[in-house]
Amino acid sequence: MTWTNRLRLLGGLVVVLVIVAACTLVFNQRQSAVASTSAAIAAQEYAVGTDYGGTVTEEYVQEGDSVEKGEKLLQVQSLQLAQDIRKGVVGADTQTSAYDIGEDGFITFKAEVSGTVAKIDVKTGGYVQAGSELGTIHKADSLFVTSNFTVTPRDYGRIQNGAEVELRLPDDRTITGTVKNVSVETNDAGRAKTTVDVESPELSASPSTGITSPGTPVDATLHLRDDGTLAGVTDAVRDFSRQIGL
Template identity: 40%
Template sequence: MTWSNRFRLLGGILAVLVLVAGLTLLFNHRQARVASFEATVNAPTAQVGSGYGGVLTEQFVRAGDTVAVGDPLFTVISPDVNRERQQGVEPQSTAAYQVDTTTGAITYLAVIDGQVTQVSGVLGSYLTPGVSLATISATDPKSVLARFDLEAVDYGRVERGAPVTINLANNAQVQGSVADVTVTTQDGRAITQVRVESEGLTDPRHEALTRSGSPVQAVMSLRDDGILAGPTDALLQFLVKVGLR
């Protein structure tokens, strides 16, 4: 065998070893990631309730509309306004509604920025005090509530701040991190529920896919306790630096 053939053979062996090592580290990395069996976008909500009884005379929004703090939502004409004035009580406007003591009109306002997800009030109907008129889902902050079926050993590897990839319905991805971890029981099995925070959920490009209740998938990274943890991290950092990840 000539020296050139020996060098080719040696080069081939080294290439195979590098490939096997890389695939081993990649496999080890994927073993440290778990996918949720259920995950949905969650956002704070505000109920618009009728503080006074009266007739719903104006409706300024519909389900699906986007509103900002202070936007008018509904107007109710209430005899309770004049009744309170006759009793010596002057109705006061608040951040949630404006009172016109001259006409008895009460205009309800949005108290958060968000989207109207439900409208319950019906124009022309009489509302009793405390009835719900609408529900507003906040635009920000949003999070993802993800549920995982983990073995006990894997549950111990869940860490706050761990990276999570959120897969949206159109296959777009946003990055987040573990904020809270709780455990519930379902059919006798321990289910791990994780709240994931992500600024990407408020990206206007994904607005239609990140409304409250929208289904997503969360892929969470677990703490890598194996002997290959160090080399795997080094490989991933190298791939990030060269733009391959």
């Protein structure tokens, strides 16, 4: 073999090694983002409840209505409350941020926060039990996204509070959010089933009706912490060392 052929062979080997190294690097490169398995818009919820059983006498609002803090929601007349008023257990003119008490056992429930009436569980003329919920209010400017991801334990460690999350709405608009809260449950396969709450100024300022109403499904893409180009290779070497007992 001539020196020219030897040099060509050597050059070919170098090229092959470079290609193999590049492919290995790409193959072992850590993923920089992960897509959600499910995600939906949510809101802070405030339940309207009663300590007294009674009959619903008035409905001042309907589901979907916007309400201001202190606005009337429902009125209930309670015989037990009327008895407590006569006994002096409760004052006839008691007022709190949640309700006003009048004579003859009337109690008027009010919105404790401004927002949207998400649900009304009672109807005029119906009877409500003591301790039951009458309805729910979604607080204004409180929309966020709760999203689920399935990641490896190692990638779970790369999820940071404040990390960027891309949110794609049903109308194909994309807005940006950040990680607010993270919780995890590891399944039998060793995968981390992770729930991430995402806050976004663009979302929280949107109306809690229509396409941005709570319960609307969205797509979320979570950006993981970047540990450098060789992180994937380092992980592979570390895992191989553990497998052979080093």
